[in-house]
Amino acid sequence: MNASEAAAFLAGSPERHRLLAHLREQSGSPRDMADATDVSRRSVQRNLSEFADRGWVKKRDGVYELTTSGELVARTHRKYIETLDTISTYDPFYRHLPDADHAPNPAWLADATLVTASPDQPQAPVSHYVKRLRARETETVRMLAPVLSRLYHDAHAELVLSGVETELVMPPERIETARSSNPLEFRLVSRAIDIYEHDGPVDFGLTLGDNWAFAGAYDTEGQLRALLECDDPKFLDWAKTLYQQYRNRSSPIR
Structure with a gap:
């Protein structure tokens, strides 16, 4: 997967951002993550499977955790979202520059x-x-x-x-x-x-x-x-x- 495809994938669902953010804080089972993120267990399972296909998570004894690549992706994606949020907040200033x-x-x-x-x-x-x-x-x-x-x-x-x-x-x-x-x-x-x-x-x-x-x-x-x-x-x-x-x-x- 190239960078454009990864960006499109992450933008495809806000649930992916929530799951990556949660995994940065702690590893867990699909049930744990569904309870913590208010995402359906079925959606958690599907997204974890896609994360695993991309090498972003690994599973050990039923528990998922981020790989190093996954940590970097999650960190970068969070910064991207925060930057967009800041631009939106200060749009009344930026738009008149x-x-x-x-x-x-x-x-x-x-x-x-x-x-x-x-x-x-x-x-x-x-x-x-x-x-x-x-x-x-x-x-x-x-x-x-x-x-x-x-x-x-x-x-x-x-x-x-x-x-x-x-x-x-x-x-x-x-x-x-x-x-x-x-x-x-x-x-x-x-x-x-x-x-x-x-x-x-x-x-x-x-x-x-x-x-x-x-x-x-x-x-x-x-x-x-x-x-x-x-x-x-x-x-x-x-x-x-x-x-x-x-x-x-x-x-x-x-």
């Missing part, structure tokens, strides 16, 4: 917080961002932003006034819009923080503190649709690398 290069590994999101916009609460991600930004401690803030919104202004102004060094990377058209709509305010903001013009579009949001990060997914209208807050070290490394890629393609505004 510009491409897979902007997608963090689902394995890093076990303890992440996801806040999404809804018809009843369209500003929920923004409200969470502002609340959590005020609660976080940091000496520096680095931002990648598709838009410059007054909804974030007060929270970031408080950080700047408290001495937090801040830099912002934005697309050129958004910078020009902000500059032309209120030249005096823009001049004051640009003196307080370092603003960089990105050489190309920015369709994704990042805010990096010293040891935390927010990632924002925007729709085509520039509205924040989902906000991810995560402290996982690998997520932070990914966010810092992605931000630096944008920063390297940017120039200080004049």
